[in-house]
Amino acid sequence: MTSTAHIVVLAASVRGERMGRVLADWAGTRVADRFATHDLIDLAECELPDDQLLQPGGGTKTAIADRLDTADGYVFVTPEYNHSYPGSLKRAIDWHYREWMFKPATVLSYGVQGGLLATEHLRGVFAELHMVTTRRVVGLHAPWYELGPTGYTAPEPVTKAFDMALGELDWWAETLRVARRDRPYGQ
Structure with missing residues (x-):
């Protein structure tokens, strides 16, 4: 059964030599x-306004604001850089506020040790934005070893774990969509 939820997959890395887009493409399938x-929003293809224009609660409307706003939920595909998530993702998060509110997110992190420190740092940021982070997240340990000519080929346990995370994301997306519609939170 196909869910009616609209999900945004966000590729967080903007480095030239990156595998984030390959993993985001896999997640998108x-x-x-x-x-x-x-x-699929690839932050390497997005231009955000100058940070001097940033204000509490966001700022000037960005080129991706409407795309984020229409989402019922998000999948963040992020590397772990220096035991956290990349600055490109922090900028994208900070430039938006209302777009994230009362929506669920799951994280597909990656790195030498699976990128789970990036995920844990994101949980606190998401809570501040009234986002619900799924309990199930997936950390890919050195996924570059599963790269081939056609992209990323996930081991079966990874696919199963990610599908379970998507199941939880689906439940939260539907639950929070109904809540946003029927019982809007007084801001």
Whole structure:
């Protein structure tokens, strides 16, 4: 059964030599199997306004604001850089506020040790933005070893774990969509 939720997959790395987009493409195929619609936003292809224009609660409307706003939930594909997530992702998060509110997110992190410190740092940021982070997240340990000519080929346990995380994301997306519609939170 296909969910009616619209999910945004966000590729966080902007480095020239990166595998984030390859992993986001893989995640996008898994999302497409479960959800009616999805959108892939690659931060390497996005230009955000100058940070001097940033204000509490966001700032000037960005080129990706509407795409984020239409989402019922998010999949963040992020590397772990220096035991946290990249600055490019922090900028994208900070430039938006209302777009994230009362929506769920799951994290697909990667790195030498699976990138789970990036995930844990994101949980606190997401809570501040009224986002619900799924309990199930997936950390990819050295996924570059599973790269081939056609992209990333996930081991079966990784695919199973990610599909379980997407199941939880689906539940939260539907639950929070109904809540946003029927019982909007007084801001």
